[in-house]
Amino acid sequence: MTSSPTLLTDPFLQLPTESSVRVVWFTEFKGTHHTVRYGKGLAQSVQASTTQLYRTREDADSNLANPPTRLTPRPIWRHEAEVPDLAAGKRLPYQVASTREDGAIATSKPFTLAPKPSPGQALKVLLTSDHQLKPMVAANLQKVAETAGRLDLVLLAGDLVNIPDRASEWFDDANGGAFFPALQGRASYELEKDGVKTRYTGAEILQHTPMYTAIGNHEVMGRYSDTQSLNSQYADAVPRAVAESVYLAKKPFLNPTGDPQLQADWIKNQSFNTDTYEAILSLPTSPTGGKQYYAVTFGDIRLIVLYVTNVWRTPSLAPDARGKYREREQDLNTPENWGYGQHIFEAIAKGSKQYTWLEQELNSPAFQQAKYKIVMFHHPPHSLGENSVPAYTDPIQIIDRDASGAITAIRYEYPQQKDYILRDLVPLLEKAGVQLVFYGHSHLWNRFISPSGMHFLESSNVGNSYGGYLGATKRNVPTTYQEAYPATDNPGGLQPVVPAIAPLLDANGQPQPYIASNDITVFSLFDTGTGTISSYYFDTRKPNSPVVKFDEFRLK
Structure with a gap:
């Protein structure tokens, strides 16, 4: 039997402006759609965009009930929606919901948000x-x-x-x-x-x-x-300069076409x-x-x-x-x-x-x-x-x-x-x-x-x-x-x-x-x-x- 979906975090507030604020939360499923409901009676809504965290991993040192024995990617999805048209000094209720691929829905408790x-x-x-x-x-x-x-x-x-x-x-x-x-x-x-x-x-x-x-x-x-x-x-x-020096020595093999994005990524990953x-x-x-x-x-x-x-x-x-x-x-x-x-x-x-x-x-x-x-x-x-x-x-x-x-x-x-x-x-x-x-x-x-x-x-x-x-x-x-x-x-x-x-x-x-x-x-x-x-x-x-x-x- 498939268990009910849960949110990995409650929603949290980010990047407020004079008339809006971002609502962010995480799940361990990609889902089909993710929504913020807000305002009186939670009658208004806005859809969230979803991205995957591509570097999150676990290993044998992770403090989990059953940690992996080796370095293992951990897929986590981030959902973010901007709640618009907010009035200064006025706090509104909001709630988030994430729909899993099988149609089951995970919902947060209601919280409150406000602009700057x-x-x-x-x-x-x-x-x-x-x-x-x-x-x-x-x-x-x-x-x-x-x-x-x-x-x-x-x-x-x-x-x-x-x-x-x-x-x-x-x-x-x-x-x-x-x-x-x-x-x-x-x-x-x-x-x-x-x-x-x-x-x-x-x-x-x-x-x-x-x-x-x-x-x-x-x-x-x-x-x-x-x-x-x-x-x-x-x-x-290690310092960027060290990675850059190694890159230059290996450039003919690493990046023969001189792709600037490949160069930047390699230097970052090696520093x-x-x-x-x-x-x-x-x-x-x-x-x-x-x-x-x-x-x-x-x-x-x-x-x-x-x-x-x-x-x-x-x-x-x-x-x-x-x-x-x-x-x-x-x-x-x-x-x-x-x-x-x-x-x-x-x-x-x-x-x-x-x-x-x-x-x-x-x-x-x-x-x-x-x-x-x-x-x-x-x-x-x-x-x-x-x-x-x-x-x-x-x-x-x-x-x-x-x-x-x-x-x-x-x-x-x-x-x-x-x-x-x-x-x-x-x-x-x-x-x-x-x-x-x-x-x-x-x-x-x-x-x-x-x-x-x-x-x-x-x-x-x-x-x-x-x-x-x-x-x-x-x-x-x-x-x-x-x-x-x-x-x-x-x-x-x-x-x-x-x-x-x-x-x-x-x-x-x-x-x-x-x-x-x-x-x-x-x-x-x-x-x-x-x-x-x-x-x-x-x-x-x-x-x-x-x-x-x-x-x-x-x-x-």
């Missing part, structure tokens, strides 16, 4: 980052909804999942904490603390609320393979890509960056989203480490296995395409006339976390050889004075009057203020933490390299701000200027009506305890 808000409308905005199916995410989002009620916008500063081509991380990981379930109130994540088990569902957010996202390192897949594990492919990113991330989400675009970096107005906010992230490599200096600072000893004579250090995916240095576009955006009337000017990207300009070291710059490869010319070591240096974020990006943003730079990556909460009053906020202690490095707690950094790599504090130079209301205390009873915890989860809310950004924590060891507002500051 008008300027002057007070909004509640969630600032979040680094979900990655981590243990506390569902609890975090559940407490967001209990604290804030209905949100108007979600800003997510990258690292939505761990391995973007692994479908189950987006839709149905067996632990119950996949990306969409947690943000749609369909999670079922059991968190055990001190012998007490509590199951969290996340919150029904995206069904009613649009989201803008930035690309983090976990949105980027490395070199494509039909056989290697998804984890291996994710970790196997890195954001294809699945871009296929899943409908986002604003820029002429030079597409969905990868863009700007958009939402109510009183002018939001600029940048593609500022690099590949993550281990800080280990062990002989078998393909890391930030060195290549594995076994790979010294096999360049095809080199990782090329912690290389940058998209340039942001002065003169780059992204920087030039940003200069133009900062000079636009839309930006200059906005009440709130916010820039979001993934990599931290200022942070007490592990990932603020080394400097955000192109790795300098140094090859050591013995007297015979044989390679004895390959290492990478990152001069602090060439940090592109601190040297080029931050001064540009500061000069333009940006009020808030929001980012993630290091899985902790901390904030900073520049002398001119520009705020920096990292609110990424959402699902877990890898620690904060202040005082005696030290990062794993080289001590014998040419460059100096800060083991503690913020390499960017600014001092962290102690939370204004209820900071956590260290072992000596002194206020801590950060939160980095695997028991305490943090979220931040921006109220555009008052201009305040409030940060809250919830102690998952005490499931019945209240959420605590511990910090607040105002954008001016």
Whole structure:
């Protein structure tokens, strides 16, 4: 007997305009037609277009009840419809339905939608980052909804999942904490603390609320393979220039006719890509960056989203480490296995395409006339976390050889004075009057203020933490390299701000200027009506305890 069809996700809202909004959802069947019904009595309808996600796969590492034993494509279909003729400030009910090939229909519950808000409308905005199916995410989002009620916008500063081509991380990981379930109130994540088990569902957010996202390192897949594990492919990113060099050497065999599309596809597949991330989400675009970096107005906010992230490599200096600072000893004579250090995916240095576009955006009337000017990207300009070291710059490869010319070591240096974020990006943003730079990556909460009053906020202690490095707690950094790599504090130079209301205390009873915890989860809310950004924590060891507002500051 054929089972009844189900939707893989609830519908969610994307790309709102002043008079419309996109509704998107996913199924595991292509179907014959897919519909959004909306308005009073759900009497109006619009048909959805359907596309297939062509890179989603599963493998033996997928957290499923019955994972495949080898790398296996997973067919998933995406449905999108634009609901038109909406009135500002008016929220309407909607519902989606997908008809399977046998005529059976899967239908969602009713939710609500609205177009972009008008300027002057007070909004509640969630600032979040680094979900990655981590243990506390569902609890975090559940407490967001209990604290804030209905949100108007979600800003997510990258690292939505761990391995973007692994479908189950987006839709149905067996632990119950996949990306969409947690943000749609369909999670079922059991968190055990001190012998007490509590199951969290996340919150029904995206069904009613649009989201803008930035690309983090976990949105980027490395070199494509039909056989290697998804984890291996994710970790196997190499610079575009390396792939281009290999292509030129093999061009007579790979592309004898010089087909430009074949060339572009081969180089992308042999370096890195954001294809699945871009296929899943409908986002604003820029002429030079597409969905990868863009700007958009939402109510009183002018939001600029940048593609500022690099590949993550281990800080280990062990002989078998393909890391930030060195290549594995076994790979010294096999360049095809080199990782090329912690290389940058998209340039942001002065003169780059992204920087030039940003200069133009900062000079636009839309930006200059906005009440709130916010820039979001993934990599931290200022942070007490592990990932603020080394400097955000192109790795300098140094090859050591013995007297015979044989390679004895390959290492990478990152001069602090060439940090592109601190040297080029931050001064540009500061000069333009940006009020808030929001980012993630290091899985902790901390904030900073520049002398001119520009705020920096990292609110990424959402699902877990890898620690904060202040005082005696030290990062794993080289001590014998040419460059100096800060083991503690913020390499960017600014001092962290102690939370204004209820900071956590260290072992000596002194206020801590950060939160980095695997028991305490943090979220931040921006109220555009008052201009305040409030940060809250919830102690998952005490499931019945209240959420605590511990910090607040105002954008001016």
